[in-house]
Amino acid sequence: MRLGNITLALILLAIATTATVFGSTAMNNTVSYFFILVVLVVALGIYVGNTGIVSFGHPAFMAIAAYLTAILVMPAARKSALLPNLPDFLSTFSAPPLLGIVITVFVVGLIGAGIGLAISRLNGASATIATLGLLIVAHSLLVGGTTFTRGAQALYGIPKLVSPISAAIGAIITIFVADWFKHSRWGLAARAVREDEAAAAASGISIKRNRTIVFCLSIAFTALGGAMFALHLGVFSPKEFYFTLTFSLLAMLIVGGASSTAGAVVGVAVITMITEVLRQAEPGFSLGPIQIPALFGLTTIGISVALILTLYRRPEGIFGLKELDDFLPFDIKPRVYKRSVINTPRPTASQTPKSIRVQSLTKRYGGVTALDAVSIDLQQGEILGLIGPNGSGKSTFLSCASGIQRFDEGEVWVHDTQMAQGNPVAYAHNGVARTFQNIRLFARLSVAENVSAAMVSVPGPANSPTVADILTRVGLDGMALRTASTLSYGQQRRLEIARALAICPDFLLLDEPAAGMNSTETDDLAALIMSLRDENGLGILLVDHDLPMILRLSNRVAVLNEGKLIALASPEHIRENPEVAAAYFGEGQSTLSE
Amino acid sequence: MEVFAQQALNAIALGGVYALLGLGLAMVFSVLGMINFAHGEIMTLSGYALVFVATTLGWPFGLAVISACLLAGAAAAMTERIAFRPVRGASLTTMLLTTFAVSSILHVVFQNFISPRPIAVPVPEWLTQSLNVGGLQIGTLQAISIAVSLVALIGLVGFLRFSTLGLAMRSAAQDFSVTRLMGISADRVIIGAFAISGLLAGLSGFLWVAQRGSVDPLMGFVPVLKAFTAVVLGGLGSLNGAVLGGFLLGILEVSLRASLPQELLPFRDAISLSIVIGLLVMRPQGLIGRAEAVR
Structure with a gap:
């Protein structure tokens, strides 16, 4: 209460x-x-x-x-x-x-x-x-x-x-x-x-x-x-139940603040007062010597103007996203959400290691073949780097392999389940988490809520980490009540990873997590990614343009060029592979390391 | 067979009006992402303008129609400049409620400053006659409805295809931010979209008014709401979809009117809208929809 x-x-x-x-x-x-x-x-x-x-x-x-x-x-x-x-x-x-x-x-x-x-x-x-x-x-x-x-x-x-x-x-x-x-x-x-x-x-x-x-x-x-x-x-x-009422109810809600329960009450009060006052004036009245004529529908005008002014000046309403508690002088603690616990825990890495197997995946946009029969598998406990020039199909691959996008041919297996197309929810429930190239946070929710929303939606083992544990892990401890959109860029990237970790994934697909980071932030991120592999046994697909980082972290590296998988090997081999160098720098350069 | 042909003509005539309305709504939606409820009031306004020019000024009917359409175009552009510009780029909800509020204000203005009651429109006699073509009774108005819709659609296609502003508008409908990066003025494209949508509302207003013989403050509201469902069914943001949806709605309404038993006739709007919503639920992206890439 x-x-x-x-x-x-x-x-x-x-x-x-x-x-x-x-x-x-x-x-x-x-x-x-x-x-x-x-x-x-x-x-x-x-x-x-x-x-x-x-x-x-x-x-x-x-x-x-x-x-x-x-x-x-x-x-x-x-x-x-x-x-x-x-x-x-x-x-x-x-x-x-x-x-x-x-x-x-x-x-x-x-x-x-x-x-x-x-x-x-x-x-x-x-x-x-x-x-x-x-x-x-x-x-x-x-x-x-x-x-x-x-x-x-x-x-x-x-x-x-x-x-x-x-x-x-x-x-x-x-x-x-x-x-x-x-x-x-x-x-x-x-x-x-x-x-x-x-x-x-x-x-x-x-x-x-x-x-x-x-x-x-x-x-x-x-x-x-x-x-x-x-x-x-x-x-x-x-x-009685037609557009006039619809309009009044919506105006009350918006003027007070649609996302706030207390705001809704205030909105009803404000609009009711405007309506009551204007109803008196509707038949016309005299203002000293001036006679104001009757104006049928004055209340509607009043409600409309109140609504328009709200939308111009304060589109989120008088209360915005706040509740009465936010104005009262008491300490607010982040709400603690509980994960629903599954009784049969997923087999841990020490038992049978899992894998994502993508088999001859083909994706066409009109006449362009964005992915051409690409087969890649990702094991638990490894970091698989995915590189390639711009437009080579990296993001498309990641989207198809996480259920966001549909594809034309091929299969995706997560462990022993063949995944249905275009159903990202099923991927999350099968232990596949991802981040996005353009950061996609729940911008107006708090940091804790961002992580909690994912946590409550996917059941996990009883001993899985709490929201506080996860935030500490990615270095966002003490920020639980901050609104996500107010975080710095690097913090937002880390919050995305925290949210991904909240579903207790076996696999983590990271789409350009280091993009736009400075070198200190990149180093922190690299340490985090490595610890997720080494301590938690996650299988991580890492898409990035930061070649030194990819080559340093990855166990194996896959290279896409114009939708085709041109190499899949250890970082040492990739560094010396002339075809990879040609894809990146054109003919004439024989290896990446030169 | 004759009955069928007759009903088919009715369906095309009614569908044409919905298509014109829907196209105007889709023009604005595709450029701005705005669901414009004030569109119906522009349609009503053109009806009033028609009466004013034809009766009070006594101009010939054809000239009155043209000036009513031009006025509707100008009025639509003015609503953008005065009321909608402050919420440009805001959320879908914010824009939609702004247009809803503007629409409500216009209702009250029409009621107080024109008349709360229907005003008769001096529809010339030749418009209400009908021609006999090979055993088919074709109303002049019906023929004009079909002709006007087709000419407007073809004219619009030509404009969008061959003029610079039209090209800019088509590209803005695809991706407005990239269009602006190409150095195209956002104001011109948006004002243009509103002006064209106003012109189309004016045309459909004329056809609607000529059919009913009168104009009242709420006249445009319901047809525009129906046109909206048609646009959504066709595929929100797709101009072809809006036309397709409009004609489908026309066909649906006419066939229900012709085939429903007497006791169900009062429910025909409920039935046709339920069918449209049902189809939409089966195809959430609309008939000609596009999915957007997620990055």
């Missing part, structure tokens, strides 16, 4: 109590509605904040929930008058309100899981448009589905049961769950995916499954908000 949340809960309860004791009915209504909006916006934030994908579709689920609650909770006599075509089991049944809410949350949550499964297959922009489509589909179903709704007409006579206190309790539950989820292993993984999909997949995070879980939870709480909405207003029609 975190202090920021408790503070927030106490504030909300205080508001609710004050309204109940002192407020008028109108005041009570406003306060209850405010809490319902908090539920809806925090629920929307569970998806939008953690995944970074905007959803326009949430009000669709809210609408389904509102109708479902209304149908469940309304007295049977009124139901048969308003909705004569309801199936019997619904028309004769009248649930107590709490049961109605629970059924609604459960049923709509399940629908959310199903839709989430489909939406999760799409990337950001496409997913957003698909949710937009969902909103239109749901709206037209509600208007057309007159068995369960009254079409475009309002459904009325739903018991109004929501009080400020009960609404505040709903809001507090939602806030606690949202905050717990954000820092749970699934929430952490979702935020990692938000920061960098490719790196998250290479760290063993199953993106589709993760997003489905996030969507489902977010929809379940949206359903809670929808149910409360129905029991608060007592009367509504499908148009």
